[in-house]
Structures are given as C-alpha cells and as structure tokens.
Amino acid sequence: MASEDKPHLEVLLTCPVCQDIFKEPRLLPCGHSMCMGCLEGMIDHSDLPFRCPDCRACFGPVIGVQKSFSLSNIAEDYRDNWKDKNKKTEVVYCDCCPERQELANKTCLQCEVSLCKEHIRDHLERPAFTGHPLVSPLGDLERRKCPLHDDEVLRYYCKASRDATSATSVPWRPRRGSRLLRPTQPCTLTSLDMNTASAYLKVSPDLHTVERVKTKLTYPSEPLRFEAAPQVLSTQCFTRGTHSWELEAEGYWDIAVSYKSIDRKRRDVSNFGMNAQSWSLTCNARGQLSTYHNKKRKVLSAALKHKRRIAVTVNFEEGVITFSEVGSKLTQLNEYQTKLSQPVCLGVGLYRVDPPSRASIVKVL
Structure with a gap:
C-alpha cells in the first residue's frame, strides 16, 4: 500500500527502513525511531558512520538508543486490531x-x-x-519471531528476550553470524505434541518438559488428545532408521515408545504398555521399575536414584526397542524384539501428583 493511501496513524507507526509497522521500536538520539531489527541490520552491514534514515544525523561508533515503550504499545495495538479485523476471514x-x-x-x-x-x-x-x-x-x-534470535520462533526460546533488548546502547554489537545471537537450545531436540497432551499435564513453553498437575488444565478439544490417561506423545514419529533419546524423570512416570495410532479416549486401553501399540518402562512412587507391553508386566530388579536419566533407542528396521539407565555408561534395563509396522513416537506418562512427577527430553542421540 502506498504511503498516501495509508491512514495517518499507520503512516506515523511505519518504520522508515522496512516500511512496515514498528516492531520493537528504538528511539535514536535525534528523536526518530526504527525497528530494533532494522537498526541491527544497518549497523551490521554498514562500514560508514551510522546516519539516521530520516534526518541523516550522523552518530559516533556507540549509538545510545532507548526502547520506545509508548510507541511499541501503540504499534502492537494497531497491529492486533488490524489482525482482529481480518481474523474471521483468514x-x-x-x-x-x-x-x-x-x-x-x-x-x-x-x-x-x-x-x-x-x-x-x-x-x-x-x-x-x-x-x-x-x-x-x-x-x-x-x-x-524472537528479536534476539533473529529468525527463531519466540515461544521456543528465551522468555525475557524482549526485555533483554530494551537496552541502552549498541557498541560490543556482534555480527549476524555470531554465536551470541544463536539459540542456546538445539533446534533438533524432539518436542512434545501439545495436541496430544492430557489436560492433567502441563507442558513447558519449549515443548521439552512435562509436569503432572492436580487441577485439570483448559486445553482446546483435539481428536488426538489423551483423555483417559495423563500422557503425551512427541511431535515427531518415525517409520525408518534408528532413533535415541535421553530423558530425565522423577516421581511416578512412564517412558514409552508408541505407535501413533494408540487409543487416546478409552480407559484401561490407552495407558502405555496396556495395549499392543506401545512398549513402556515404568517407575512407581517407590522407585520400582517395570516394563509393560500388551498388558504384560515384567518387574525389573534394578532400582534408580531419585534423580534419574533414561535412554530410549528404537531401531525401526530390526524392530528393537531398548531402555537403558544413563550413568558414566549406558546400562541396559530391558530390550523388546518386535516387528514395527506403523509410525512410532516417544511417549511420556505421569500418573501421580504426589510424589511430584515430571520428565524432560534432554538429549537426542
């Protein structure tokens, strides 16, 4: 849309660099504003003294900037209002x-x-x-989008990223390839599928940790959501290759490998290991380990410490599912030999609030 066709307020809220509504606007010493991302881009790609794109004022090697909170709030409200008008037809x-x-x-x-x-x-x-x-x-x-991590999605990275960039000056600033601008969490870490999570499970914003809660949470209705068991599956499922994960778990938990087709709604048959579609390792409140598959239980003699790490490995072609304890070396706890014929996912079940039960995916091997 040409500037002359825009509403006057939209013109005032338009960044002079990207010609879009301000995102995280920063106030320059001359009084003009621009998006933080645009400011960083101009600094990163200019060897000349930095000049304001509006008034051409020239600044030294260190540019004092402030976050324009009022302008930021107005721009965000304007953007939200515009989106609300178009949401119904989107x-x-x-x-x-x-x-x-x-x-x-x-x-x-x-x-x-x-x-x-x-x-x-x-x-x-x-x-x-x-x-x-x-x-x-x-x-x-x-x-x-996260303003600190450039092209990374905000909900999966730092919670306080917007506050961190409200900063005062831009000297120290790293070029775009710098490690300082990269996310600290590996992007290849397997995530949990919110669409499958039971309403009694609270999933962290980065989708890597899940915790059992006492009060039922308000989740949107989903056909894939577990309703009869407090369980969740991973977003990623596989039909080939070898895949391994390390999880840290405590309390009363179940770590499983499951077909994506596992029942989600019926009581007694949707629990991991209580059907032919899943294989699980369970630790009860006393620390006793058992494995389950197709309602068959096997009690293991091994016991784990309060803070525990478990490795799960699936070799799809050979049909091998292995559960191991992670220490200075892997200690195998149990191995299933089967014929895998459907997409398999990682699964976590948390069955008690007392003791506090939670699990985190900490590594993909």
Whole structure:
C-alpha cells in the first residue's frame, strides 16, 4: 500500500527502513525511531558512520538508543486490531500446493510453512524433520519471531528476550553470524505434541518438559488428545532408521515408545504398555521399575536414584526397542524384539501428583 493511501496513524507507526509497522521500536538520539531489527541490520552491514534514515544525523561508533515503550504499545495495538479485523476471514492454505489451494493441516514453525495432510507426512515420518515444532495452522508467523534470535520462533526460546533488548546502547554489537545471537537450545531436540497432551499435564513453553498437575488444565478439544490417561506423545514419529533419546524423570512416570495410532479416549486401553501399540518402562512412587507391553508386566530388579536419566533407542528396521539407565555408561534395563509396522513416537506418562512427577527430553542421540 502506498504511503498516501495509508491512514495517518499507520503512516506515523511505519518504520522508515522496512516500511512496515514498528516492531520493537528504538528511539535514536535525534528523536526518530526504527525497528530494533532494522537498526541491527544497518549497523551490521554498514562500514560508514551510522546516519539516521530520516534526518541523516550522523552518530559516533556507540549509538545510545532507548526502547520506545509508548510507541511499541501503540504499534502492537494497531497491529492486533488490524489482525482482529481480518481474523474471521483468514483461511490458511498449504504452501506446497498453491494451485489446488488445499487447506493446511499444520504449520511448521521451523520451516515457516503451512502443510496439508498429504504434505505433512514427511515432517511426521522423516528423521530430517526431527525437532520441527508443528502447531495448528497459522496465517502469520511474524509476531512469533524472537528479536534476539533473529529468525527463531519466540515461544521456543528465551522468555525475557524482549526485555533483554530494551537496552541502552549498541557498541560490543556482534555480527549476524555470531554465536551470541544463536539459540542456546538445539533446534533438533524432539518436542512434545501439545495436541496430544492430557489436560492433567502441563507442558513447558519449549515443548521439552512435562509436569503432572492436580487441577485439570483448559486445553482446546483435539481428536488426538489423551483423555483417559495423563500422557503425551512427541511431535515427531518415525517409520525408518534408528532413533535415541535421553530423558530425565522423577516421581511416578512412564517412558514409552508408541505407535501413533494408540487409543487416546478409552480407559484401561490407552495407558502405555496396556495395549499392543506401545512398549513402556515404568517407575512407581517407590522407585520400582517395570516394563509393560500388551498388558504384560515384567518387574525389573534394578532400582534408580531419585534423580534419574533414561535412554530410549528404537531401531525401526530390526524392530528393537531398548531402555537403558544413563550413568558414566549406558546400562541396559530391558530390550523388546518386535516387528514395527506403523509410525512410532516417544511417549511420556505421569500418573501421580504426589510424589511430584515430571520428565524432560534432554538429549537426542
């Protein structure tokens, strides 16, 4: 839209560099403002003395800037109001079949694309897409971008990133390839699927930790959500290759390998290990270990300490599922030999509030 066609308020809220509504605006010493990302980009890619793009005022090697809180709030409100007006008519289509305009089934926050049921299969099955978070279809990813981590999605990285960039001066500033601007959490870490999480499980914002809660949480209704058991599956499922995870767990927990097709709604048959679709390692409140598959229990003689790490390995082609304790070396606890014929996922179940029960995915091997 040309500037002369824009409402006057929108013109006032437009960054002189990117010509979009301000995002994290910073106030320059001359009184003009620009987006923090635009300011960083100009500093990173200019060997000349920095000049204000509005008035051409020249500044020294250290630029004193402030976060313009009022301008930031006004710009955010304007953006939200604009989105609310268009929300009712927003339809998200698959980015991989624009000619057919198929409705999107999921949006990948890592690839920043929306995918229909056909094109989402690779993300669910291929190892190359391990760690790609999938959410309900989104028409706009821009508001989820983290200002510190450039092209990373805000909800999966630092919680206080916006506060951290409210800063006062820009000397020390690292170039765009610098490690200081990269996320501290590996993007390939397997994530938990919020669409499967029981309402009695609280999942962390980074989708790597889950905790059992006493009061039922308010989650949107989903056909894939566990209702009869306090369990959750990973977003990623596999139909080939060897995959290993390390988890740290405490309390009364269940770590499992499960077919994606496991029942989610019926009591007694949806618990991990109580059906033919899952294989589990369980630790009860006393620290006793057992394995379950198809309602068959095997009590293990090994006992773990209060803080415990478990490794799970799946070799799809050979049909081998191994549970091991992680210490100075891996100590095998149990191995299943089976024939895997469907996509398999990592699963976590937390069955008691007392003792406090939680589990975290800490490593992908």
